[in-house]
Amino acid sequence: MDDALLLARAQFGLNIAFHILFPSITLALAWILVFFRAQYARTGEPAWLEIYRQWTRIFALTFAMGVVSGITMSFQFGTNWPGFMNTVGNIAGPLLAFEVLTAFFLEATFLGVMLFGMNRVPGWMHLTSTVLVAVGTSLSAFWILALNSWMQTPAGYGYADGQLVAADWWRVIFNPSFPYRFTHMMLASGLTAAFLLAGLSAWRLLKAPSDPAALRTLRVGVMLGAVLAPVQAFVGDLHGLNTLEHQPAKIAAMEAIWKTGRGVPLVLFAIPNEKERRNDFAIEIPKGASLILKREADAELQGLDAFAPDAPPVAPVFFAFRVMVGVGILMIALGWYGTWRLRKGAFPPKWLLWTFAGFTFSGWIATLAGWMVTETGRQPWLVTGLLRTADAAGPAGGAQLGASLTGYLVTYGVMLLAYIVVLTHLAGQGGGPAAVKPATPPEGAPA
Amino acid sequence: MTLDLPLVFAILTSVAILAYVVLDGYDLGVGMLMPAASAAEQDVMVASIGPFWDANETWLVLGVGLLLVAFPAAHGVILGALYLPVVAMLIGLMLRGVAFEFRVKAEGWHRELWNWLFWFGSFLAALAQGLMLGSYITGFEPGFGYFLFALVVAGGLCGGYVLLGAAWLILRTEGALQKKAIGWTRWGLAWVALGVVLVSLATPLASETVRMKWFDFPRTLGLMLLPLASAAAWFWVWRLTGRLKRGQPAPEWGPFAGAVAIYVLAFAGLAYSLFPYIVMDRMTIWQAAAHPSSLKVVLIGALIVLPFIIGYTVYSYRVFRGKAQARLYD
Numbered sequence: 001m002d003d004a005l006l007l008a009r010a011q012f013g014l015n016i017a018f019h020i021l022f023p024s025i026t027l028a029l030a031w032i033l034v035f036f037r038a039q040y041a042r043t044g045e046p047a048w049l050e051i052y053r054q055w056t057r058i059f060a061l062t063f064a065m066g067v068v069s070g071i072t073m074s075f076q077f078g079t080n081w082p083g084f085m086n087t088v089g090n091i092a093g094p095l096l097a098f099e100v101l102t103a104f105f106l107e108a109t110f111l112g113v114m115l116f117g118m119n120r121v122p123g124w125m126h127l128t129s130t131v132l133v134a135v136g137t138s139l140s141a142f143w144i145l146a147l148n149s150w151m152q153t154p155a156g157y158g159y160a161d162g163q164l165v166a167a168d169w170w171r172v173i174f175n176p177s178f179p180y181r182f183t184h185m186m187l188a189s190g191l192t193a194a195f196l197l198a199g200l201s202a203w204r205l206l207k208a209p210s211d212p213a214a215l216r217t218l219r220v221g222v223m224l225g226a227v228l229a230p231v232q233a234f235v236g237d238l239h240g241l242n243t244l245e246h247q248p249a250k251i252a253a254m255e256a257i258w259k260t261g262r263g264v265p266l267v268l269f270a271i272p273n274e275k276e277r278r279n280d281f282a283i284e285i286p287k288g289a290s291l292i293l294k295r296e297a298d299a300e301l302q303g304l305d306a307f308a309p310d311a312p313p314v315a316p317v318f319f320a321f322r323v324m325v326g327v328g329i330l331m332i333a334l335g336w337y338g339t340w341r342l343r344k345g346a347f348p349p350k351w352l353l354w355t356f357a358g359f360t361f362s363g364w365i366a367t368l369a370g371w372m373v374t375e376t377g378r379q380p381w382l383v384t385g386l387l388r389t390a391d392a393a394g395p396a397g398g399a400q401l402g403a404s405l406t407g408y409l410v411t412y413g414v415m416l417l418a419y420i421v422v423l424t425h426l427a428g429q430g431g432g433p434a435a436v437k438p439a440t441p442p443e444g445a446p447a
Numbered sequence: 448m449t450l451d452l453p454l455v456f457a458i459l460t461s462v463a464i465l466a467y468v469v470l471d472g473y474d475l476g477v478g479m480l481m482p483a484a485s486a487a488e489q490d491v492m493v494a495s496i497g498p499f500w501d502a503n504e505t506w507l508v509l510g511v512g513l514l515l516v517a518f519p520a521a522h523g524v525i526l527g528a529l530y531l532p533v534v535a536m537l538i539g540l541m542l543r544g545v546a547f548e549f550r551v552k553a554e555g556w557h558r559e560l561w562n563w564l565f566w567f568g569s570f571l572a573a574l575a576q577g578l579m580l581g582s583y584i585t586g587f588e589p590g591f592g593y594f595l596f597a598l599v600v601a602g603g604l605c606g607g608y609v610l611l612g613a614a615w616l617i618l619r620t621e622g623a624l625q626k627k628a629i630g631w632t633r634w635g636l637a638w639v640a641l642g643v644v645l646v647s648l649a650t651p652l653a654s655e656t657v658r659m660k661w662f663d664f665p666r667t668l669g670l671m672l673l674p675l676a677s678a679a680a681w682f683w684v685w686r687l688t689g690r691l692k693r694g695q696p697a698p699e700w701g702p703f704a705g706a707v708a709i710y711v712l713a714f715a716g717l718a719y720s721l722f723p724y725i726v727m728d729r730m731t732i733w734q735a736a737a738h739p740s741s742l743k744v745v746l747i748g749a750l751i752v753l754p755f756i757i758g759y760t761v762y763s764y765r766v767f768r769g770k771a772q773a774r775l776y777d
Binding site: 057060061063064065067068069070071072074075077078079082085086089090091093094096097098100101102104105106108109110111112113115116117120121160161163165166169394400403404407408411415418419422425426 | 494497498499501502504505507508509511512513515516517519520522523526527530531533534535537538540541542544545547548549552553737738740741744745748749752753756759760763766767
């Protein structure tokens with residue numbers, strides 16, 4: 001692989017990894033805000049309003065981070081991967097266009113109403129705006145995951161005038177891996193938002209144990225996590241079986257199966273040795289992989305040897321998969337134990353609060369690891385069977401890419417640091433009218 | 448008669464980009480004016496664009512998206528040639544976008560820092576867009592002369608954004624800040640006049656295609672309507688701001704409407720100069736167009752969704768009409 005391609009991939013990987021951090025929160029947090037807002041509308045309790053406002057601030061900040069890094073993405077499709085649009089533009093283009101048309105304007109406009117319009121529109125309209133923002137974010141995920149899934153498992157296409165075109169848009173959108181990937185990502189966002197909610201609330205409770213709003217949001221976060229984490233494990237398993245059917249090479253890399261065979265063991269831990277094409281220091285469960293993936297102890301599984309030379313690199317896929325599953329298991333344990341300790345409004349012990357605070361951004365780790373698995377696992381293909389990553393790279397030279405990569409790295413570093421600092425600062429402060437101070441006292445503001 | 452899809456998409460893409468330039472133009476302009484205002488005024492200025500900036504930037508994504516979808520061949524050439532200014536613009540847009548959020552939540556020197564980054568990001572994005580435009584007009588010719596030309600265009604565009612931003616503030620603020628905004632509008636006007644004259648003199652020198660198009664009698668006479676109408680809009684804004692300055696009655700929406708008119712006319716002139724090229728002298732809109740089947744799908748989708756977008760955009764501007772106040776999240 002030449003340097004320019006490596007840099008193009010590094011830059012795109014950096015951008016997309018940075019970008020996904022924020023939608024993975026807002027996608028589900030938007031619906032959680034609908035819940036808070038509806039609870040306020042239903043009960044009229046000021047506490048729900050306070051919670052809604054506090055989390056709206058966090059949402060707005062996160063959303064802005066997602067928007068600006070997303071604008072960057074829209075340019076990089078063209079600047080970094082011109083071959084992508086030249087080859088599959090007739091399918092990718094409309095899907096991206098529909099995302100902008102149906103989702104971006106909707107969420108951006110009603111976010112304005114949601115943030116600044118509470119005293120300007122009737123209550124029902126404000127609730128509706130909150131719902132429309134959530135609908136917009138989910139629609140956005142729908143279209144972009146339809147495109148990503150199509151790239152993983154292309155379907156519904158044909159050829160006309162020497163170009164690849166859509167033959168059946170329904171099959172393009174609802175391609176084989178889409179339902180699984182979409183559900184898996186929505187749940188991932190739910191877990192990311194749940195543990196963010198729990199983590200920041202725990203942080204607040206450590207500073208101000210008597211804050212009833214923080215205890216309430218802690219309960220919402222922990223219980224949401226407890227419900228979603230096992231569902232995610234189930235959906236993830238289905239997603240894996242779907243991948244086995246359509247992208248067996250990815251599964252072989254995830255499980256570090258080098259040779260095709262029967263009764264394949266499940267590798268719990270190992271150091272994949274790409275050179276010798278075997279696992280070093282492996283800890284295995286005999287016949288485990290065959291049992292999990294085929295539900296039969298002696299079933300045959302294809303190894304990486306079946307796909308050479310078009311096989312993905314093993315180590316990053318193998319380790320990322322274990323990180324994702326590991327975080328998921330911890331989430332189930334923590335969610336269930338936390339729910340039990342919080343039952344009947346009990347106040348959790350300090351060490352548990354510290355643990356939740358430590359897990360504030362655990363969803364990010366699992367989500368990034370999961371995307372690492374699926375994106376690295378489809379290499380060397382950009383669009384499975386249709387377009388190789390190397391054939392899609394652009395003309396930008398190493399120097400240009402190097403300069404822009406540095407620029408992005410510095411900008412993203414500053415933004416991420418500021419984001420985390422402000423988030424913990426906001427959380428430590430808690431909700432209430434004093435949390436956001438304009439430089440001058442507002443005119444006619446209620447005392 | 449079959450529909451000329453590439454032409455339809457050329458118009459759609461142009462309208463999206465024009466909408467972006469006018470809409471994000473005023474909030475970039477407000478950003479660039481930040482250092483000229485007091486801390487209290489800065490809060491009002493930011494509040495005046497708070498509900499809108501995000502949707503405004505979405506027009507950029509739509510414009511680039513349509514370019515990508517409808518003219519994939521041109522998209523690669525244009526963004527490839529403009530690689531570095533695009534990166535600069537994106538970094539600028541990122542900094543100002545998050546500065547919006549961070550500046551309200553920060554205190555002390557942190558707040559100062561984000562205010563500064565808000566200004567810097569706005570300025571960087573505007574400057575980069577001007578360089579992109581200048582380089583685009585001349586078909587991405589390399590060389591110092593062309594870079595100088597792009598710099599002049601960039602200066603003109605920055606002035607134009609300041610004009611839009613200041614005129615927006617006349618409409619959306621009151622009292623001392625509005626008085627200042629009237630002064631800024633007149634500075635912006637002077638700047639724009641200088642920029643437009645320089646660009647108009649330099650463009651036919653820089654591009655032979657443009658020269659042929661501009662000096663093609665008798666069409667030139669019809670084309671003269673554009674500069675004449677721009678001059679009329681310019682004088683109208685100058686007169687209105689003069690009246691407002693002296694406290695005489697004049698519509699407060701006038702300067703903004705006039706500034707938008709100047710933009711629309713300049714854009715029409717640009718479109719006339721370039722057509723039918725999408726990459727100057729190299730690629731026409733028909734050569735760059737995607738397959739008709741995918742264009743048709745997007746067009747149907749756009750025709751269904753655009754009325755809704757326009758509808759709720761108008762709704763949002765109605766909700767937030769009137770004078771802005773420093774209170775955020777009220």
